Amino acid sequence: MISHNSDFLPLRSRLTEFLRQRHLRKTPERYAILAKAVDLSAHFDVDQLYNAMESEGYHVSRATVYNTLELLCEAGILNRHLFAPNQARYEVARGNHLHLICRRCGSIREIDDPELSARLLAREYPDFIPEYSSSSVYGLCANCRAKEEL
Amino acid sequence: MISHNSDFLPLRSRLTEFLRQRHLRKTPERYAILAKAVDLSAHFDVDQLYNAMESEGYHVSRATVYNTLELLCEAGILNRHLFAPNQARYEVARGNHLHLICRRCGSIREIDDPELSARLLAREYPDFIPEYSSSSVYGLCANCRAKEEL
DNA sequence: CTTTCTGCAAAAGCTTTGCACTCAA
DNA sequence: TTGAGTGCAAAGCTTTTGCAGAAAG
Numbered sequence: 001m002i003s004h005n006s007d008f009l010p011l012r013s014r015l016t017e018f019l020r021q022r023h024l025r026k027t028p029e030r031y032a033i034l035a036k037a038v039d040l041s042a043h044f045d046v047d048q049l050y051n052a053m054e055s056e057g058y059h060v061s062r063a064t065v066y067n068t069l070e071l072l073c074e075a076g077i078l079n080r081h082l083f084a085p086n087q088a089r090y091e092v093a094r095g096n097h098l099h100l101i102c103r104r105c106g107s108i109r110e111i112d113d114p115e116l117s118a119r120l121l122a123r124e125y126p127d128f129i130p131e132y133s134s135s136s137v138y139g140l141c142a143n144c145r146a147k148e149e150l
Numbered sequence: 151m152i153s154h155n156s157d158f159l160p161l162r163s164r165l166t167e168f169l170r171q172r173h174l175r176k177t178p179e180r181y182a183i184l185a186k187a188v189d190l191s192a193h194f195d196v197d198q199l200y201n202a203m204e205s206e207g208y209h210v211s212r213a214t215v216y217n218t219l220e221l222l223c224e225a226g227i228l229n230r231h232l233f234a235p236n237q238a239r240y241e242v243a244r245g246n247h248l249h250l251i252c253r254r255c256g257s258i259r260e261i262d263d264p265e266l267s268a269r270l271l272a273r274e275y276p277d278f279i280p281e282y283s284s285s286s287v288y289g290l291c292a293n294c295r296a297k298e299e300l
Numbered sequence: 301c302t303t304t305c306t307g308c309a310a311a312a313g314c315t316t317t318g319c320a321c322t323c324a325a
Numbered sequence: 326t327t328g329a330g331t332g333c334a335a336a337g338c339t340t341t342t343g344c345a346g347a348a349a350g
Contacts (some may be wrong), residue, residue, distance in 0.1 A: 025324050025329060030194035046314080061332040066315065074253070079288075082232035085340065086314050100269075100278045101222070111275065120248075120287050125261065128250045135285040137270050138229075142277035175349050196339080211301060213308040216340065235315065236339050 005038045007092065011077055012135040020073040029060050033068040037078060053079065079132060083108060099136040104144035155188045156244065161227055168225040178208050183218040187228060193239040193258065208234035229282055233258060249286040 015034055019026050036053050037044070050065050060068075071088055072078040079093045083101055098116060100109040113135075122132040154294055165184055169176050180279050187194070200215050210218075219240055222228040229243045248266060250259040263285075270283040 027330065029331070037320070059332090062314095063316080063333080064331055066328080082235060085232060085238050086236065086312095088235055100275055100280075102278075103281065110280070120285065124289070125250055128252075128259070128287075129290045129295055130250075130287045131253065132290040133285065133287045134302080135270065135283065137275070137278075137280045137283045139275075139281040140279045145279055173350095177305065177349070179306070209307090211306080212339095213341080214306055217305085236337095238339080 005048070005109050008035055008038045011038060011092070013078055015075060018077075029064050030068050030071065032058055033060065033065060034077070037069070037072065037090065038092060039053060042110065043081065043091045049090075049148070069131060072124075076131065079134065081134060083136070093132060101136050101138050102141040102144055103138050104140055107141055111143075126130075153168065158185055158188045161188060161242070164227055165222070168227075168268055174221075180218050180221070182214060183210065184207055184222060184227065187219070187222065188242060192260065193231065195235060195239050199240075226281065229284065231284060233286070234257050243282060249284070250291075251286050251288050252291040252294055254290060255290050257291055259291075265270045 010113050036049055046065055050062055053060060073080050076093060078090045080087045084106055097110045098113045100111060116135060121130050186199055196215055200212060203210060206231055223230050226243060228240045231239045247260045248263045251260060266285060267283050271280045
């Protein structure tokens with residue numbers, strides 16, 4: 001499980017550092033899952049990651065995938081989004097975009113907006129230390145808009 | 151199922167109007183679920199609503215609760231948030247607050263921010279008609295912050 | 301009357317859990 | 326050597342679905 005994405009190396013270092021700090025083990029599964037997560041574009045769900053790894057002949061159990069994605073979120077390397085029930089989606093944390101979600105077909109488009117996330121994180125909140133932010137705008141995509149005009 | 155909340159009457163009218171436009175039926179269950187949703191404070195989940203109604207002796211099936219909450223979202227009367235897996239939460243749409251979510255204990259605090267949501271909705275997006283927005287800041291609450299300092 | 305909506309129960313789908321075994325430290 | 330981590334399968338939850346019966350229009 002080798003990543004060809006240039007983002008991988010720095011993220012691998014971050015994972016190593018995180019594991020070291022918490023005295024957790026540096027297992028091959030954890031690095032393999034990170035590599036595949038980095039390779040998948042934008043958002044992915046547990047099944048996409050699991051199937052992508054299987055199809056390359058690298059087997060990890062679903063339980064390990066769940067555990068590791070959770071771990072990568074705690075490490076701040078991934079963010080988890082829950083746009084629909086029973087469908088957690090993950091992405092490499094960059095945190096500077098906005099999600100446009102169609103309430104009819106469920107499609108998700110991303111709009112870059114570094115300023116918005118900077119504003120949210122720079123703010124002072126009482127008794128709360130911000131780490132990352134997520135903003136979503138719900139509405140209708142052009143396609144579904146046309147369909148709704150009866 | 152009578153609501154004592156002053157927000158109820160205008161929302162009931164909105165529901166009636168929505169049902170009329172779509173040629174859907176004005177069933178007592180739909181109004182009862184709306185009434186209870188308005189009475190529950192801030193965020194609530196399907197189970198809280200279901201149990202609250204049961205405990206008052208008003209029975210509706212879970213399937214109807216799910217259907218109706220979905221309907222109320224489409225009507226723009228409620229918003230659905232998915233802060234954690236398998237735990238959809240609903241609230242009466244006001245859409246002018248920000249959620250502070252602790253990544254450790256999962257607690258959710260709301261901060262009013264009419265300006266933020268106004269900005270998100272006033273913006274022009276290509277091929278997308280915005281209806282409502284939701285912003286969340288993830289981090290650590292004071293309580294969990296103290297616990298994490300090993 | 302007709303067709304939608306509800307209730308019930310079963311099914312589906314994602315996620316978590318328990319336990320034995322493996323392997324990183 | 327030893328206990329954290331993995332794999333596997335079963336269990337747990339929330340949500341969805343199918344169908345018969347109830348009731349809105």
